[in-house]
Amino acid sequence: MNVSVSVPSFLNLRPEAEQAPTSGIVDVANYGRGREGLIPLWVGEGHLPTPSFICDAATRSLAAGETFYTYQRGIPELRQAIARYHEKVYRKPFDPERFFVTSGGMPAIQMAVRMVAGPGDEILIPTPAWPNFGGAITVSGARPVGVPMTIDARGWHLDFERLEQAITPATRAVVINSPANPTGWTASHEDLRTVLDMARRHGLWIIADEIYSRFVYDPALTIDGCTPSFRDVSTPEDRILFVQTFSKNWAMTGWRLGWLEASPALGQIIENLVQYQTSGTPVFVQRAGIAAIEQGEDFLAHQIDNARRGREIVSRLTETGLVELPPPSGAFYAFFKIRGATNSKEIAIRLIDEANVGLAPGSAFSAAGEGYLRLCYARKAEDLEEAVRRIAAALPHLAR
């Protein structure tokens, strides 16, 4: 479903650029864009704008004239604030030199990939997976290798044997996204140790995306309001690159602010990669990030509560008896299968036409997602209730 673009051959473009996949989510969203009354649940974004205490920090910075070039690694105050945030959440000391401010989570992923893989290399990704991992790997010239997860009534599981079997001499890294988009799979400490042990034995890097770590619903996977992390089981010598974003916790999707966490030994390389990628992130955006991370815990608690409520509303879809929806342990997506469905794009299109609800087709998340639909439940309760009603009403026509 993620299709590469064809351009006139006289333009003679690089294959890495031509093969950059078009998002299968955007593809369906384009079909439904602008429909009157449509409830859009296809994107991983809440309904609230950024709270004013965060916006105000940016406004004050602009008024103070902070409009010049700045540090490629991020302003020291934000790097320190991020370190303090980690100390609070993970209950141990963190060196601010480990944190590199990026213009969103995506640039952090692009740099992580750039450091560890290129043409001739492979990176493993448990699937279904957020398509942008594969996209970033393709653009770098490396090959994303999807490794299907398994599913049973309790939910999705990482298939460690299958993952290890997928390793070849070309494998350089494995992407571990926990809690996972779109499946909600959340790794236990034992899962993380197993992956880390495998990575150590094979000399692989781990690209760790734990951006949904505060959105966790399974008490067995919750430590002080956070999921198990590679930070709990690894040493500073392990080859792990953590990618992070302000987008989800603090309703800052549009700000393009995130960070990369890595060994300080990589500092100069990351500084140089930032130089040739974005040449830094606006200071006034970074000031907003400091406000978010230092004063945003109440807002974040509200976001988590809202998602928890949304998760319950959406779980009612199972009452129809026509969908499979194992309760997601973390993140804020319901990834469900309609009985007998085989073409998720077709169903997503029909749900736009027949229910006026916008969902992401599972096929956008790799072949392992075919037959599924992804619904973002970090949304207003009324909208979710109405969406569930509409989907439930359409289901008898869609299921087989």
Next chain:
Amino acid sequence: MNVSVSVPSFLNLRPEAEQAPTSGIVDVANYGRGREGLIPLWVGEGHLPTPSFICDAATRSLAAGETFYTYQRGIPELRQAIARYHEKVYRKPFDPERFFVTSGGMPAIQMAVRMVAGPGDEILIPTPAWPNFGGAITVSGARPVGVPMTIDARGWHLDFERLEQAITPATRAVVINSPANPTGWTASHEDLRTVLDMARRHGLWIIADEIYSRFVYDPALTIDGCTPSFRDVSTPEDRILFVQTFSKNWAMTGWRLGWLEASPALGQIIENLVQYQTSGTPVFVQRAGIAAIEQGEDFLAHQIDNARRGREIVSRLTETGLVELPPPSGAFYAFFKIRGATNSKEIAIRLIDEANVGLAPGSAFSAAGEGYLRLCYARKAEDLEEAVRRIAAALPHLAR
């Protein structure tokens, strides 16, 4: 002078990342950073913060809640405003679909390079040149090939014969930066036609950086306040990628806002590359861009006047008889040679220690720049006058 970074080999990083060069400008700036009373003229940045009418547009957008994900190609209003700006400056129609908003000029360059070159490919760059072109090419896995320009009493010239001789079967593109950083060289229409003809014959792309086009001092190279452009001599079918930025015209260096101009046929590819690079540019930053481009002509005129005055102040260095400084036709840098100087980094360091003035060493702009120093004169007149006094006083000790 641009050195690659060495990291512990067990980290097993990709060569494209390890070879990403450290800026030779930053290298010297780090030496002088924080010195009391130092006049910093090493970076290409004016002394004024962004004007308030531009900041206010961002503040209003934030207050209106424009904090969500947005179009990967840029918001339609900004793309239309950019098209109108081009129509005014270049006196012909422009399709808004040609313009793709980027998070600064640098991401535009990175995407342009990504589209046309990768491992095994070469891109030609007339030198001395802004080091970030070479950096972006190296990170993409391609090889930057510097082609030295020639210099005489009238200034720097593109050596067309040498440029054509540097073409190999691996050459994919040529970077043309006019007006040029650091030399001030500005292409005539004849120069541009010669390059275009060469590119057509060899099937090369042109990456055109005309970001300083409004900063022009030679009347023979000025058409309605703008330098000759590839837009004047090319057809829509020519393989040209224009990279642009809001940084210089509107004092917006810290905002990270620019654009890529390309054939609309490349639209979907560029959209996908943006997706995996930055996933778009904040809407509130784009609103500021609209204010700048639509209401910023008076401010820009002031910026140009200030640079013109700075250029005259700095030209007084030639009165010492100890420097060679052909008058720059465009941009806002004095690129001068101190008589007998061979090690520009050493001299830049001594100017920090002995004159408390920060200049960029010519060696940062390739081997062809060795022996030169770059001074940014888009600065406050008093600071430039004082800097010229200090440099002139130090020159007898530095020249040979």
